[in-house]
Amino acid sequence: MLLGGAALSGAGALMEKRKWRIGVAGLGTIGAALVELIAERPDFAPSGAAVAVTGVSARSRRRRSAAISDLPWFDDPVALACSDANDVFVELIGGGEGPAKAAVEAALSLGKPVVTANKALIAQHGAQLAGLAEAAGAPLLFEAAVMGGTPAVKMLREAMVGDEVELVAGILNGTCNYILTQMQASGRPFAEVLADAQRLGYAEADAIMDVGGFDAAHKISILAALAFGCAPTYGAAKIEGIETIEPLDIRLARDLGYCIKLIATAARFGAGVSVQVHPALTPLDHPLARVEGVSNALFIQGRRIGRIFIEGPGAGAGPTAAAVAADIADVMTAAVRPVFQRPAAALKPFAPAEPGSTLGQAYLRLMVRDEPGVIASLTETLAAAGVSIDSFLQKPVEGVGGVPIVLTTHRVAESVLSEATRRMAALPSLLEPPRLIRIARI
Amino acid sequence: MLLGGAALSGAGALMEKRKWRIGVAGLGTIGAALVELIAERPDFAPSGAAVAVTGVSARSRRRRSAAISDLPWFDDPVALACSDANDVFVELIGGGEGPAKAAVEAALSLGKPVVTANKALIAQHGAQLAGLAEAAGAPLLFEAAVMGGTPAVKMLREAMVGDEVELVAGILNGTCNYILTQMQASGRPFAEVLADAQRLGYAEADAIMDVGGFDAAHKISILAALAFGCAPTYGAAKIEGIETIEPLDIRLARDLGYCIKLIATAARFGAGVSVQVHPALTPLDHPLARVEGVSNALFIQGRRIGRIFIEGPGAGAGPTAAAVAADIADVMTAAVRPVFQRPAAALKPFAPAEPGSTLGQAYLRLMVRDEPGVIASLTETLAAAGVSIDSFLQKPVEGVGGVPIVLTTHRVAESVLSEATRRMAALPSLLEPPRLIRIARI
Numbered sequence: 001m002l003l004g005g006a007a008l009s010g011a012g013a014l015m016e017k018r019k020w021r022i023g024v025a026g027l028g029t030i031g032a033a034l035v036e037l038i039a040e041r042p043d044f045a046p047s048g049a050a051v052a053v054t055g056v057s058a059r060s061r062r063r064r065s066a067a068i069s070d071l072p073w074f075d076d077p078v079a080l081a082c083s084d085a086n087d088v089f090v091e092l093i094g095g096g097e098g099p100a101k102a103a104v105e106a107a108l109s110l111g112k113p114v115v116t117a118n119k120a121l122i123a124q125h126g127a128q129l130a131g132l133a134e135a136a137g138a139p140l141l142f143e144a145a146v147m148g149g150t151p152a153v154k155m156l157r158e159a160m161v162g163d164e165v166e167l168v169a170g171i172l173n174g175t176c177n178y179i180l181t182q183m184q185a186s187g188r189p190f191a192e193v194l195a196d197a198q199r200l201g202y203a204e205a206d207a208i209m210d211v212g213g214f215d216a217a218h219k220i221s222i223l224a225a226l227a228f229g230c231a232p233t234y235g236a237a238k239i240e241g242i243e244t245i246e247p248l249d250i251r252l253a254r255d256l257g258y259c260i261k262l263i264a265t266a267a268r269f270g271a272g273v274s275v276q277v278h279p280a281l282t283p284l285d286h287p288l289a290r291v292e293g294v295s296n297a298l299f300i301q302g303r304r305i306g307r308i309f310i311e312g313p314g315a316g317a318g319p320t321a322a323a324v325a326a327d328i329a330d331v332m333t334a335a336v337r338p339v340f341q342r343p344a345a346a347l348k349p350f351a352p353a354e355p356g357s358t359l360g361q362a363y364l365r366l367m368v369r370d371e372p373g374v375i376a377s378l379t380e381t382l383a384a385a386g387v388s389i390d391s392f393l394q395k396p397v398e399g400v401g402g403v404p405i406v407l408t409t410h411r412v413a414e415s416v417l418s419e420a421t422r423r424m425a426a427l428p429s430l431l432e433p434p435r436l437i438r439i440a441r442i
Numbered sequence: 443m444l445l446g447g448a449a450l451s452g453a454g455a456l457m458e459k460r461k462w463r464i465g466v467a468g469l470g471t472i473g474a475a476l477v478e479l480i481a482e483r484p485d486f487a488p489s490g491a492a493v494a495v496t497g498v499s500a501r502s503r504r505r506r507s508a509a510i511s512d513l514p515w516f517d518d519p520v521a522l523a524c525s526d527a528n529d530v531f532v533e534l535i536g537g538g539e540g541p542a543k544a545a546v547e548a549a550l551s552l553g554k555p556v557v558t559a560n561k562a563l564i565a566q567h568g569a570q571l572a573g574l575a576e577a578a579g580a581p582l583l584f585e586a587a588v589m590g591g592t593p594a595v596k597m598l599r600e601a602m603v604g605d606e607v608e609l610v611a612g613i614l615n616g617t618c619n620y621i622l623t624q625m626q627a628s629g630r631p632f633a634e635v636l637a638d639a640q641r642l643g644y645a646e647a648d649a650i651m652d653v654g655g656f657d658a659a660h661k662i663s664i665l666a667a668l669a670f671g672c673a674p675t676y677g678a679a680k681i682e683g684i685e686t687i688e689p690l691d692i693r694l695a696r697d698l699g700y701c702i703k704l705i706a707t708a709a710r711f712g713a714g715v716s717v718q719v720h721p722a723l724t725p726l727d728h729p730l731a732r733v734e735g736v737s738n739a740l741f742i743q744g745r746r747i748g749r750i751f752i753e754g755p756g757a758g759a760g761p762t763a764a765a766v767a768a769d770i771a772d773v774m775t776a777a778v779r780p781v782f783q784r785p786a787a788a789l790k791p792f793a794p795a796e797p798g799s800t801l802g803q804a805y806l807r808l809m810v811r812d813e814p815g816v817i818a819s820l821t822e823t824l825a826a827a828g829v830s831i832d833s834f835l836q837k838p839v840e841g842v843g844g845v846p847i848v849l850t851t852h853r854v855a856e857s858v859l860s861e862a863t864r865r866m867a868a869l870p871s872l873l874e875p876p877r878l879i880r881i882a883r884i
């Protein structure tokens with residue numbers, strides 16, 4: 001079924017196509033789910049025009065479901081991207097370089113619309129690819145790159161443009177959230193919980209992209225670009241993972257009324273933008289504290305709109321394939337808009353916020369010898385560095401050497417906090433380096 | 443700044459306009475906020491093309507801010523809608539009939555894009571206006587009609603199209619949510635809290651559209667149309683307001699672990715769709731129970747995507763004007779898509795779900811004489827009607843005549859519940875008709 005035929009003006013031409021032919025490169029769980037979705041509901045797009053997969057490509061030609069095996073096969077994803085047999089190229093190969101990048105560039109250079117779920121590619125080469133796409137008049141869409149089936153990209157790219165976004169922050173990596181939720185529930189250490197998660201399929205065998213915070217950093221870099229009208233600037237993100245979170249910190253944080261979450265934040269500070277991923281103490285009554293397991297959640301704060309909160313599935317073949325399909329439907333509308341929040345030629349990497357201007361509270365855990373004068377020397381060191389204390393907890397804990405002392409600070413500049421931590425590390429009464437965990441600013 | 447010039451294909455033509463001229467009809471708080479937003483940030487749209495208000499219309503020509511008084515004035519909104527001096531017509535007059543409808547029809551008939559915040563108009567005449575818009579090749583956008591600055595319309599119209607939506611449910615009226623939040627906090631009766639809300643500007647002088655549930659019903663009718671590919675079918679919505687909620691019910695619900703919220707729901711049941719607005723007992727640990735004051739919140743449940751939750755400001759001049767601006771930016775992309783989820787010619791009113799197929803739990807409060815045999819006769823009546831009891835609470839309450847007995851039922855068909863309530867109302871031991879409040883199904 002087509003929109004009212006002859007009455008459609010110029011832009012209607014593309015809309016009148018009776019069949020949209022899709023090439024899909026990458027046949028992992030998402031690619032397979034997409035092929036099945038399109039086979040099951042070829043008329044899913046609102047215009048009613050038919051969609052069909054007309055070519056596939058993957059690394060290995062192993063045995064696949066009948067629906068996939070019968071499709072025209074391309075050994076080389078670049079050849080698929082360039083083939084006249086499809087109108088839209090869907091890239092689900094993954095990775096910031098190599099065949100994914102080559103194929104996306106090839107398609108865009110020919111003016112062919114591209115839909116991708118590749119966060120590394122967009123976070124690292126988004127501005128360059130946007131330039132290619134806009135010069136060729138081809139859309140480049142990547143809803144599925146962030147928060148899987150939850151439309152964070154569309155919200156920032158389209159729904160928030162009437163406002164000025166000040167902050168985007170949330171939980172963007174389901175694997176880390178699952179591991180931290182499990183650590184909190186069981187009291188078990190990171191390595192054990194990770195091993196379980198890998199056995200259960202909630203974490204990949206090579207989990208460093210997830211647990212190291214790099215995956216969340218790719219995603220927040222993309223959201224920051226959309227929120228602030230900058231180029232995605234992955235290289236400027238400050239990244240800290242969850243590998244060093246100990247059960248002791250989870251217990252002590254809980255005593256103070258917090259849980260620990262991996263929080264990704266992009267915020268304006270003065271003329272700069274701060275993009276960070278780090279574990280953060282999150283108040284137990286905060287909406288982000290209630291995000292459990294593999295869910296993702298995001299706050300968007302705008303000057304006029306105030307705060308919007310969105311929570312949903314952050315990954316999974318079904319939700320992610322549905323997000324790719326929604327992007328294909330978007331291509332079919334022939335909308336002409338910049339790939340990011342501004343035309344590619346105007347996209348500049350953001351200026352990182354000055355460390356002196358990024359204020360926040362922190363949790364400091366110090367393992368000290370049980371001897372007189374220790375607390376005095378600690379508090380003097382902090383005071384001398386300009387850090388004032390918000391709360392203080394000294395609590396004997398069995399099974400750990402020394403006495404753990406936990407402080408939370410008042411709001412303090414990042415640069416002041418680093419200096420204070422450096423000075424404390426030099427104190428002879430400390431049995432191990434101070435453990436610093438930031439307190440969520442949202 | 444424009445998108446890469448010559449390389450843009452057909453659809454780019456509209457995009458190349460250097461200036462978009464906007465006519466704004468209706469200069470209440472939202473209209474005034476929109477005029478200010480555009481004056482402050484004429485380059486807000488991602489393409490960078492300039493936007494300017496080039497004509498205004500309102501009921502009275504009273505003294506307004508300088509920014510508005512200097513604009514070309516139209517006494518008749520239809521004349522503004524038809525004027526060659528603007529490219530987009532923004533309708534902020536309100537009301538399902540009269541000048542708002544006439545002006546929107548006039549603009550669409552001329553092929554002029556329309557942006558509106560008018561939920562009554564879209565809920566009552568959406569399918570007809572969609573037909574007009576699509577025949578003329580003009581977009582008709584209404585993000586601001588539902589949830590103010592929170593982009594529920596865009597999510598359902600565009601982001602969920604890869605999935606099949608099964609349920610949309612949430613809190614869509616900030617005035618009711620504010621009143622219920624206040625009643626819960628203070629224990630005061632509806633009429634007093636409403637009067638306060640009117641004094642404070644949280645409720646209109648004529649509050650029936652809000653407290654009667656009609657405003658929420660307009661909004662859920664629009665969301666149902668987008669979710670299920672139907673015509674908006676306001677006439678088929680079952681609507682119950684909050685006027686009859688008593689402090690006693692709020693107290694008793696709390697004893698059972700619930701708060702009371704006005705919940706709007708659209709759900710598929712078999713071949714039909716059920717669209718309802720009614721007060722509902724909501725478990726205290728449910729995300730909707732935590733939505734306080736004038737916020738709005740929505741669950742969207744899709745077959746593949748699972749559940750997405752979104753919360754944000756449901757009204758207010760700033761957020762609503764920002765949503766209208768985002769729609770203007772959407773018009774500038776020249777996207778061609780159906781107004782709803784399917785082309786207008788394919789939009790049919792939904793078939794209401796059979797009362798026998800809509801299952802749910804309910805709270806029943808019965809005010810009975812304090813005499814022997816009363817409970818036996820109640821429970822026998824329920825059992826005979828086929829309703830089984832989930833929990834039972836008999837609690838003396840001071841200051842009310844009789845003894846309140848509260849039951850919650852197991853899941854039961856709407857039709858069975860009505861019959862049971864009818865039979866109970868006939869029992870001589872009842873001092874007043876049974877009070878039925880549904881339990882939220884989400």
